[in-house]
Amino acid sequence: AQRVTQPEKLLSVFKGAPVELKCNYSYSGSPELFWYVQYSRQRLQLLLRHISRESIKGFTADLNKGETSFHLKKPFAQEEDSAMYYCALTGHSGGYQKVTFGTGTKLQVIP
Amino acid sequence: DTGVSQNPRHKITKRGQNVTFRCDPISEHNRLYWYRQTLGQGPEFLTYFQNEAQLEKSRLLSDRFSAERPKGSFSTLEIQRTEQGDSAMYLCASSLGQDSTDTQYFGPGTRLTVL
DSSP: OOEEEOOOSEEEEETTSOEEEOOEEEOSSOOEEEEEEEOTTSOOEEEEEGGGTOOBTTBEEOOBTTTTBOOEEESSOOGGGOEEEEEEEEEEETTEEEEEEOOOEEEEEEO | OOOOEEEOSEEEEOTTOOEEEEEEOOTTOOEEEEEEEOTTSOOEEEEEEETTEEEEEOTTSOTTEEEEOTTSSOEEEEESSOOGGGOEEEEEEEEOOSSTTSOOEEOOOEEEEEO
8 A cells, every 4th residue: 555644734934044845655666756835825736746857946855765654845945835735646456556645734935 | 728617616515416527627638637625635536647647536536426537528426415524625636648747727616515
């Protein structure tokens, strides 16, 4: 079974402070991990994926297979980062894929 | 192309009624996904299609739920004999379908309220 855990429902930080949104996963195979973001009144959209090793809007996430984690980080939070963030894992079973999302963390950046 | 669209955006129904939702993916996308999201939870995977073939179904998809994608373009999700527990946001997403790291593009969702 595959599982994604986001332990924090709400994370409040001051503008300019570092941000770390935690994500831990459980999966027996080689996972494909993603971060999705949902800004107020907008639809869910991809922020970044581990395979791309990219930095989007200043956010990065490193896959740590030893700790089974994929935490999302940003060195200096901005007010426009306030949103709902979901970690997601794509696994494979019997040749088909299955996507599991975490419960989400609401990031609140205080001006 | 304005992205993934879903209709209706809101649906209120009485318990026991049948409802059908429609999803129109981005035109060149081969893969189409359905999710359900309840308050305080992340999207829960229901099923997905590769073109017209339904490849995977979650155990969440009881026999009251059925999804189709007859011509590999738009998809419908039908819920028969609705229950109050079916109240949720139903999300559709589509992707190119080249591999499992494809970006999924989400629609705005259909919010179902069962009275």
